[in-house]
Amino acid sequence: MRILNLLKVAYRSLNRNKLRSFLTMLGIIIGVASVIAMLAIGEGSNQNIKASVASLGTNSIMIFPGANFSGGVRQGASTTQTIKLEDVDAIATRCDLVNHVSPVDQKRVQAIFGSQNWGTTILGVRNDYLTIRSLTIAKGSGFTLSDDHAAAKVCVVGVTVVLNLFGDENADPVGQMIRINNIPVKITGVLTKMGQNTFGQDQDDIILAPFSTVQKRMMSSSVYVNSILASGISEDQISDAVDEISSLLREKHKLAPSDDNDFTVRTQSDISNIFGTISKVMTILLASIAGISLLVGGIGIMNIMLVSVTERTREIGIRMAIGAKGRDVLIQFMIESIVISFVGGIIGIALGISISELVAKFASWPVVITLSSILLSFVFSASIGLFFGWYPARKAAALNPIDALRYE
């Protein structure tokens, strides 16, 4: 009965002061909405970075010649040549946790078509390379195993190469002969456009050719291999796969147990770790943005609540003079604050989500709205709203009615 009456009192009070109620809500709306939108945009960029790292292939393994440490001095990978083609075959046949493996020979070359001349990189690889890197052929076809055995003069080119040799990205160069370091090579296919990678590198400025073609016709050594690209059967067992490869290569290279590896095995997760650091910086940045937004929003809510309750001290005096108890006044103000905080919070959540969606739509910026940002901003704003609705009301209710009535 009593609570019902107070609900009625609170409802009437909110209803007859629509503008004041709305303005008070506005503090909470803006506080909640800004935190949600800010965090959604920030979290979106964060996940975008993570996704582009993952696109490099999450379970690929790279094997380079050379040790990380040699006599206490760190050696750069690939400074020596220790990996042979037979190592690749051994990995392919003997490592159960590896499902694809390809040798990789890499060389800067000059490609010529007619009067066009373009400096690019040729990679001598096997078909597994395309699988591991998730590369697909847009036009024409790739090369076959027999091409590799025959060291056939065929290649697959990226669209940047097509653009620079044929003048148009969309030109169809399949079947055309180009000269790579003065060796005539036939184009059998064009790779699907990939664009820039995370580092801003053009991934389409590339020519792929069968491994033996590159090794035998363009490289100085026909025994050693620049590097090996492999992929584990699953992401979870990637470190086991690395161990398997390492022990196999140690055995093949006849290393004594006291010797250091004469090769380096890296996985995509090592690279991911580097990005983990970037991501951590992003997270700290986001946390500070959220913190500042909450603080500013909180101060806004606090001010509006304090002012609106304080200016109602006289009203509190009137209510007490006609028989309201301190408790009645407090309950009334709590109900009002709860309604304002919750309605404001819900509108704020809706607004925050809409802003994020608008940013996603018109600025083509990835946004990710997290539940935690919604909860954080809502709980924080609502509790500030409640506290600063309650605290000044409690102060006013503790006054003598006559002092509250005379309050200016």
Next chain:
Amino acid sequence: MADSENLITVKDLTKTYRTGDIEVRALSAVSLTINKGEFVAIMGASGSGKSTFMNILGCLDSPTSGEYLMEGVDILGRNKNELAELRNNKLGFIFQSFNILPRTSAQENVELPLLYNNKVAAKERKEKAFNALKSVGLADRINSMPNQLSGGQQQRVAIARALVNDPIIIMADEPTGNLDSRTSYEIMEIFQKLNDKGITIVMVTHEPDIAQFAKSNIVFKDGKIIANNPVKDRINATEELKKIKTLAEEKAST
């Protein structure tokens, strides 16, 4: 008055305000008895302590020392909630500045004390509020907002609000202070009618002509009662208003 009984008894009521080092004695040892059915006008210059006295009688303020009995029951020992209930059930307040809630209809303003009274059911509320407004002549303005009402009408809403819980005493602090004399007389007419029904009225005023409507006058000076006299030539507000009306009509016809 033979059948009278003591409604309010105060003894040695003292109130001191402290502002920094200066101690102001608003009331010094005031003793007074008000009987049931009285209509008391409290007079005095500003700063004489009449408003402070009134606020203490109305349980809006507490004295520094003294004794206060209402219907023989000690008031000063009660806690805030008990005092609030007392104000709600037994007292009706009327202020100089009306103190009705803005942007709130006359009806809802009058209902307000009932919302703080557990004994009144929701159904009764509307009817009681309407009857109170009707008794002050505002039956046709129940949905009006304060800014649509004249000063006199606003004060009548305040009176209706004071009446709605059937109080035994009405406390009025300068009820006519913001009103012109004709409207003041109308308010006094309502007061006299209420008093005739048996409601005790205590009214603070500084206007001697308004005080003439009461049954007795108390005069304050420097926190003390210096006079307490029954009114000799008591004015009847209804007759006075008739006179004003005929005067106005005569003026209009000439």
